[in-house]
Amino acid sequence: xxxxxxxxxxxxxxxxxxxxxxxxxxxxxxxxxxxxxxxxxxxxxxxxxxxxxxxxxxxxxxxxxxxxxxxxxxxxxxxxxxxxxxxxxxxxxxxxxxxxxxxxxxxxxxxxxxxxxxxxxxxxxxxxxxxxxxxxxxxxxxxxxxxxxxxxxxxxxxxxxxxxxxxxxxxxxxxxxxxxxxxxxxxxxxxxxxxxxxxxxxxxxxxxxxxxxxxxxxxxxxxxxxxxxxxxxxxxxxxxxxxxxxxxxxxxxxxxxxxxxxxxxxxxxxxxxxxxxxxxxxxxxxxxxxxxxxxxxxxxxxxxxxxxxxxxxxxxxxxxxxxxxxxxxxxxxxxxxxxxxxxxxxxxxxxxxxxxxxxxxxxxxxxxxxxxxxxxxxxxxxxxxxxxxxxxxxxxxxxxxxxxxxxxxxxx
Ligand SMILES: Cc1ncc(COP(=O)(O)O)c(C=O)c1O
Numbered sequence: 001x002x003x004x005x006x007x008x009x010x011x012x013x014x015x016x017x018x019x020x021x022x023x024x025x026x027x028x029x030x031x032x033x034x035x036x037x038x039x040x041x042x043x044x045x046x047x048x049x050x051x052x053x054x055x056x057x058x059x060x061x062x063x064x065x066x067x068x069x070x071x072x073x074x075x076x077x078x079x080x081x082x083x084x085x086x087x088x089x090x091x092x093x094x095x096x097x098x099x100x101x102x103x104x105x106x107x108x109x110x111x112x113x114x115x116x117x118x119x120x121x122x123x124x125x126x127x128x129x130x131x132x133x134x135x136x137x138x139x140x141x142x143x144x145x146x147x148x149x150x151x152x153x154x155x156x157x158x159x160x161x162x163x164x165x166x167x168x169x170x171x172x173x174x175x176x177x178x179x180x181x182x183x184x185x186x187x188x189x190x191x192x193x194x195x196x197x198x199x200x201x202x203x204x205x206x207x208x209x210x211x212x213x214x215x216x217x218x219x220x221x222x223x224x225x226x227x228x229x230x231x232x233x234x235x236x237x238x239x240x241x242x243x244x245x246x247x248x249x250x251x252x253x254x255x256x257x258x259x260x261x262x263x264x265x266x267x268x269x270x271x272x273x274x275x276x277x278x279x280x281x282x283x284x285x286x287x288x289x290x291x292x293x294x295x296x297x298x299x300x301x302x303x304x305x306x307x308x309x310x311x312x313x314x315x316x317x318x319x320x321x322x323x324x325x326x327x328x329x330x331x332x333x334x335x336x337x338x339x340x341x342x343x344x345x346x347x348x349x350x351x352x353x354x355x356x357x358x359x360x361x362x363x364x365x366x367x368x369x370x371x372x373x374x375x376x377x378x379x380x381x382x383x384x385x386x387x388x389x390x391x392x393x394x395x396x397x398x399x400x401x402x403x404x405x406x407x408x409x410x411x412x
Contacts, residue, residue, distance in 0.1 A: 021371075026053025029392050031376065042370075042377045042386050042400050047203070047235050049266030051314045052391040058265050061310035065303050074102065074299040081305035088312060090274065094231075094245050095253030098277035101292070102270070102300035106234035106260035107140025109271035110196070113230045113256045114144045115294055116275055117194035120228065120282045123290050128193040131163070132186055132227070134170040138204035139196060139232050139258075148196050166192065170202055171214035183218055187225040194256075195222045196230040199246035200348060203235040207353035207385040209346050212249045219252035228279070230256040234271075238262035238315060239324050240387065242349030255279060265311025266389075270304035315390075323390045324350055330397045331386070338401075341408050344383075352386040354404065365412040373403050 003019050022034040029052055031039045041049065051058070065081060072079055086100045103112050114131060121128040131148055139145040143162065146155040150167040166186045171179035186192060199215060202208040219229050231254035236246035240262070243249055247257070256279065260271040283292050298304075314320055331347035339345045344355035356362060363379045370377045377384055377400075384407075386400055 028052040029389050029396060037374060039371070039374050039376045040388075040396060040400065042375055042388050044262075044387050044389050045266060045376075046261075047240075047387055048261045048264075049389045050238055050262045050311055051265050051320070052389045053266075055265065055314070055391075057314060058267055058307055058310040061306050062267060062303055065306035069302050071298070071301055071303070075295060079300075079302050079305075081302045081309060082300040085305045085308050085312075088309065089259075089272070092244055093257055093274050094247035095255070095257070096276050097257060097274040099275055099280045101273045101275070101294075102305075103273065104296050104298045104301070104304075105140075105269050105271050106258070107142040107145045107271075108296060109234060109258040109260045109273050110139045110145040110148065110230075110232055111142055112271070112273040112294060113232075113258050113275075114148060114194070114196065116273065116279060116283075116292060117228045117230060117256060119292065120279050121193050123282045123285075128191060128227075130186075130189075130191040130193055131165045132183065132192050132195040132222075133165050133167050134197055134202065135167045136170065136205040136208070137196075137198055137202055139198075140234075170208065170210050171218065172208060172210045176211060176214045179214065180217055180221065183221055187221065187227060190225075192222075192225065192227045194228040194230055195219075196232060199231050199233060199236055199254075200241050200249065201236060201246070201351065204380065206355070206380050206383045207351065209348050209353065216250040216252045219250070219254065223252065228256065229254045230258065232258045234258050234260045238311075239320075239390065240350055242324070242328055244315075262311070264304050264307040265314065267307040267311070268301065268304040269298070270301065270308055320390055323392075326394060327388065327390065327392065327397065330394060330401075334401050338405070338408075350387060350390065354384045356382045356384070356407075358382055362412065366407060369407060369412050370403060373406075375400060375403050377404075 023031050024034045025032050029041055031041050069079055090097055090100060101112050103109055133148050133150055135150055137149050139148045147162040147165055150165055151159050168182040169175050169179045200212055222229050231247050233245050237259050247254055255276050257274045264270050283290060327350040331352040335345045335347050342354045343357045346353055363381055366379045366384060
């Protein structure tokens with residue numbers, strides 16, 4: 001297959017970019033190149049794939065749904081897959097979630113949460129307009145989602161257009177109290193509308209794991225000030241951190257939850273934002289403009305919803321729980337054995353994060369080495385992480401670890 005010069009790839013400096021690797025097919029944890037080369041997908045293709053590529057059960061369900069209804073406008077109309085998905089998903093979510101708003105990716109799930117939180121106050125004529133977030137967080141690439149991450153080098157060209165947020169340090173080891181104090185100062189001003197966070201782990205910011213008990217205190221502090229809390233579970237959702245949702249690991253519950261990525265098992269784009277009854281009620285009234293005037297063409301797409309239903313079936317099977325536990329304990333054992341060789345080596349559930357001891361960036365060399373070995377791991381700077389589909393076998397995990405260990409010795 002010819003690669004195309006017409007295509008502009010994401011997160012890519014096109015002038016210096018490598019030729020993209022043409023992938024012909026996927027099966028289980030493997031991707032197969034046009035040239036026949038096999039790649040173990042150690043990052044679940046940007047964290048979306050849960051059960052392996054081209055899983056036959058999900059394929060069947062999507063095929064069956066395409067024969068019935070591929071899409072329908074979701075204002076004034078509804079359909080069985082969306083209804084069933086909401087009724088099965090909502091009881092699984094942490095907190096008292098009462099309503100689910102569909103969109104079509106992680107960034108839009110975040111946009112929806114932010115807009116709901118801001119309009120919640122607007123509808124009540126209460127002047128709370130500030131969004132609070134963690135420094136070094138990531139919530140997507142649309143303007144609201146970029147704003148909610150605070151100013152950073154990735155969104156620098158747009159700083160003038162981003163709305164102002166208040167940011168606090170994430171409560172990583174050693175700066176837990178600092179984080180809480182910063183939040184207190186902000187909340188005391190009385191302008192905060194909501195606090196958005198990636199629960200337990202900052203993903204794109206370098207797979208940085210932080211304390212659940214501190215997150216709990218931050219949420220409690222927000223609630224004491226009447227501030228809404230938004231858990232962005234776009235990455236952490238659907239079992240990545242050891243529980244189905246990361247917020248299950250804390251007592252304090254968020255008011256809104258953002259979902260995407262693993263929602264459909266990695267087959268089709270879908271976003272969803274859940275909120276409590278109290279929030280939903282603030283949008284009810286006789287005036288049209290009190291409603292949440294937001295929607296996307298592919299909102300609640302039936303194929304995506306049936307994919308999500310099939311993925312949920314697989315996710316809730318006891319064997320999938322066992323697989324996630326196996327991955328988690330293998331990661332832990334790796335950390336215990338190899339911790340001294342890394343600047344940081346930690347895991348949470350099915351996610352393993354390793355930071356190399358190096359003064360210079362070795363990101364590209366690591367990436368190239370892994371690819372040459374037939375392993376797809378995409379480092380974030382000098383941080384390598386492993387986040388495999390849940391169907392991976394113990395020996396395959398051990399093979400990934402062995403490739404990482406090879407990078408520790410000698411020249412890459
Ligand atoms: C925590 C979090 N939120 C939101 C997003 C944005 O999701 P999407 O890429 O589907 O827009 C991501 C993507 O990596 C994410 O990790």
